[in-house]
Amino acid sequence: MQERILDFLKRKQGYVSGDTIASRLGITRQGLWKHIQELKELGYDIVAVPHLGYRLESLPDRLFPFEVSHNLNTKFVGKRAHYFDTATSTMEIAMDLGLKGAPAGSVVIAESQTKGKGRLGRIWFSPKYKGIYLSLILRPTLLPSEASIFTLLSAVSICEALKNFAAIDAQIKWPNDIFLGQKKLGGILTELNAETDKINFIVIGIGLNVNNDKKSLISGSTSLKEHKKESVDRAGLLKEVLRRIEANYFLLEKKGSGVILDKWREHNLTLGRRVKVYCQKKHLEGEALGLDRDGGLLVRNDGGLIEKVLAGDVVHCR
Amino acid sequence: MQERILDFLKRKQGYVSGDTIASRLGITRQGLWKHIQELKELGYDIVAVPHLGYRLESLPDRLFPFEVSHNLNTKFVGKRAHYFDTATSTMEIAMDLGLKGAPAGSVVIAESQTKGKGRLGRIWFSPKYKGIYLSLILRPTLLPSEASIFTLLSAVSICEALKNFAAIDAQIKWPNDIFLGQKKLGGILTELNAETDKINFIVIGIGLNVNNDKKSLISGSTSLKEHKKESVDRAGLLKEVLRRIEANYFLLEKKGSGVILDKWREHNLTLGRRVKVYCQKKHLEGEALGLDRDGGLLVRNDGGLIEKVLAGDVVHCR
Numbered sequence: 152m153q154e155r156i157l158d159f160l161k162r163k164q165g166y167v168s169g170d171t172i173a174s175r176l177g178i179t180r181q182g183l184w185k186h187i188q189e190l191k192e193l194g195y196d197i198v199a200v201p202h203l204g205y206r207l208e209s210l211p212d213r214l215f216p217f218e219v220s221h222n223l224n225t226k227f228v229g230k231r232a233h234y235f236d237t238a239t240s241t242m243e244i245a246m247d248l249g250l251k252g253a254p255a256g257s258v259v260i261a262e263s264q265t266k267g268k269g270r271l272g273r274i275w276f277s278p279k280y281k282g283i284y285l286s287l288i289l290r291p292t293l294l295p296s297e298a299s300i301f302t303l304l305s306a307v308s309i310c311e312a313l314k315n316f317a318a319i320d321a322q323i324k325w326p327n328d329i330f331l332g333q334k335k336l337g338g339i340l341t342e343l344n345a346e347t348d349k350i351n352f353i354v355i356g357i358g359l360n361v362n363n364d365k366k367s368l369i370s371g372s373t374s375l376k377e378h379k380k381e382s383v384d385r386a387g388l389l390k391e392v393l394r395r396i397e398a399n400y401f402l403l404e405k406k407g408s409g410v411i412l413d414k415w416r417e418h419n420l421t422l423g424r425r426v427k428v429y430c431q432k433k434h435l436e437g438e439a440l441g442l443d444r445d446g447g448l449l450v451r452n453d454g455g456l457i458e459k460v461l462a463g464d465v466v467h468c469r
Numbered sequence: 470m471q472e473r474i475l476d477f478l479k480r481k482q483g484y485v486s487g488d489t490i491a492s493r494l495g496i497t498r499q500g501l502w503k504h505i506q507e508l509k510e511l512g513y514d515i516v517a518v519p520h521l522g523y524r525l526e527s528l529p530d531r532l533f534p535f536e537v538s539h540n541l542n543t544k545f546v547g548k549r550a551h552y553f554d555t556a557t558s559t560m561e562i563a564m565d566l567g568l569k570g571a572p573a574g575s576v577v578i579a580e581s582q583t584k585g586k587g588r589l590g591r592i593w594f595s596p597k598y599k600g601i602y603l604s605l606i607l608r609p610t611l612l613p614s615e616a617s618i619f620t621l622l623s624a625v626s627i628c629e630a631l632k633n634f635a636a637i638d639a640q641i642k643w644p645n646d647i648f649l650g651q652k653k654l655g656g657i658l659t660e661l662n663a664e665t666d667k668i669n670f671i672v673i674g675i676g677l678n679v680n681n682d683k684k685s686l687i688s689g690s691t692s693l694k695e696h697k698k699e700s701v702d703r704a705g706l707l708k709e710v711l712r713r714i715e716a717n718y719f720l721l722e723k724k725g726s727g728v729i730l731d732k733w734r735e736h737n738l739t740l741g742r743r744v745k746v747y748c749q750k751k752h753l754e755g756e757a758l759g760l761d762r763d764g765g766l767l768v769r770n771d772g773g774l775i776e777k778v779l780a781g782d783v784v785h786c787r
Binding site: 243246247250270271294295296298299301302326340341342343344345346347348349351446461462463 | 561564565568588613617619620644658659660662663664665666667669764779
């Protein structure tokens with residue numbers, strides 16, 4: 152009901168009479184008043200003027216599910232949202248929801264995380280109301296070894312959303328970091344639940360620094376606010392990310408991974424550079440030559456030998 | 470405490486006086502009597518004779534955790550057991566326990582399953598007290614694409630356990646079925662939870678028909694009892710399976726997958742035969758030539774082309 156009242160208020164620039172809203176929604180004036188109070192408590196700035204009615208002055212800076220679904224216009228991504236003011240980790244919650252059969256496109260959104268997960272067991276620093284901390288459940292028909300295309304697809308989608316929504320040119324550091332200049336803006340973590348020959352579901356986790364001030368950023372990181380010197384509408388950006396992920400997902404289904412890899416190369420920061428790669432068992436240094444079909448990084452060492460890296464940390468040398 | 474009382478009774482062939490047990494365990498005669506009653510309710514046939522004491526006549530046909538851990542002699546496999554008289558699916562429970570951090574080697578054992586899981590979303594028929602329905606959590610340091618070696622490792626371990634414990638020569642139909650003659654005795658399902666470049670944990674699910682009579686077997690299946698014309702000690706067999714899995718796991722860590730693949734070939738029913746393979750997107754027919762390093766099946770069609778199959782259903786042609 153609150154969502155429907157908000158819809159009313161958002162469609163009108165000026166005042167809407169309480170009578171009009173109440174009768175359209177089939178509730179009493181008294182009932183409407185109670186809902187309005189609840190919306191105000193959520194942070195919606197709604198003014199009431201006798202004889203004129205209600206007017207929505209401003210929205211709170213929150214990622215409420217009904218804000219995310221409002222004008223989202225996707226087929227399935229983001230249609231169901233699970234929202235937490237504070238979560239342990241959106242990944243943990245989404246993996247659990249996936250096990251319990253949550254449909255493809257379900258998202259878990261948190262305003263802050265106490266144990267935000269980064270790649271390889273690392274922590275993702277998740278200060279409250281500052282960033283986008285999101286996990287998305289998908290159920291593609293793929294082999295487990297093909298899952299990493301979704302890390303690349305998500306990185307591409309984030310770059311496209313930043314371009315469309317905030318006119319920002321971000322870049323991708325292999326395999327999963329979003330960079331702005333020389334600093335880290337965001338990261339992507341893809342987890343999967345699979346049989347050995349069939350993915351049951353994957354969860355894409357996205358962490359983005361949006362409105363962090365310098366003091367809520369760790370060293371080597373930046374935020375959109377730091378870069379643009381103004382706050383960014385988190386809900387609007389989040390929605391554009393979801394739209395781009397869905398669009399690229401359909402593209403992947405229709406045209407295969409090649410088109411995603413091409414887009415990735417356009418945004419990439421790693422290829423053509425001299426890199427050091429730290430893998431589980433060894434490390435190597437050389438030129439980042441290109442991307443393999445499965446998303447692996449091809450590195451040519453000084454002896455001319457080309458090796459493929461599927462996992463690891465990359466350091467860009469100067 | 471019940472476990473310790475059982476230990477006492479199992480070590481003695483004849484009667485043990487209540488006084489001896491009670492004083493050794495630091496409990497009262499009254500307390501001992503209560504525990505004995507509870508054990509009787511669990512199905513332990515314990516007789517009590519005045520002046521002589523207690524004697525264990527027979528064990529119930531149950532897979533209680535303290536029966537599984539008794540003389541198990543493994544380093545970590547089966548050290549923690551979660552037991553259910555009826556479970557939805559041991560896989561579902563184990564995947565959930567894995568998410569919550571259950572240690573490597575933890576097992577989930579059920580006497581029956583209402584939604585026993587087979588490969589590719591199929592049902593595993595799990596009548597009560599007839600079979601072994603087991604899921605085992607492992608945490609190997611591997612890439613997701615390497616997980617299928619554990620399906621092969623488990624199949625080998627089951628064949629070895631059947632040989633050691635029941636003097637039965639079972640065979641493996643690619644990729645995961647245990648066969649006795651032309652009939653299916655068991656199946657293996659491997660699920661994983663992973664990042665794209667690192668396995669968090671895998672769960673190996675094993676379903677084995679042990680003491681099923683003809684009426685509790687589906688068409689094309691057999692049980693050990695049908696084959697041997699006598700019941701088999703389920704707990705004993707289960708323990709031998711766990712021991713063999715652990716031994717082969719250590720072998721894999723030390724020597725790599727080659728030695729597991731060699732063992733697999735010794736027991737296999739598929740290689741060298743003419744097969745039809747039904748995959749997700751296509752099917753092919755030809756000779757099952759061999760096993761690839763990652764466990765994939767190499768099939769040579771009539772045109773001489775060799776294709777690798779990672780997933781699919783195999784039909785052995787005559």
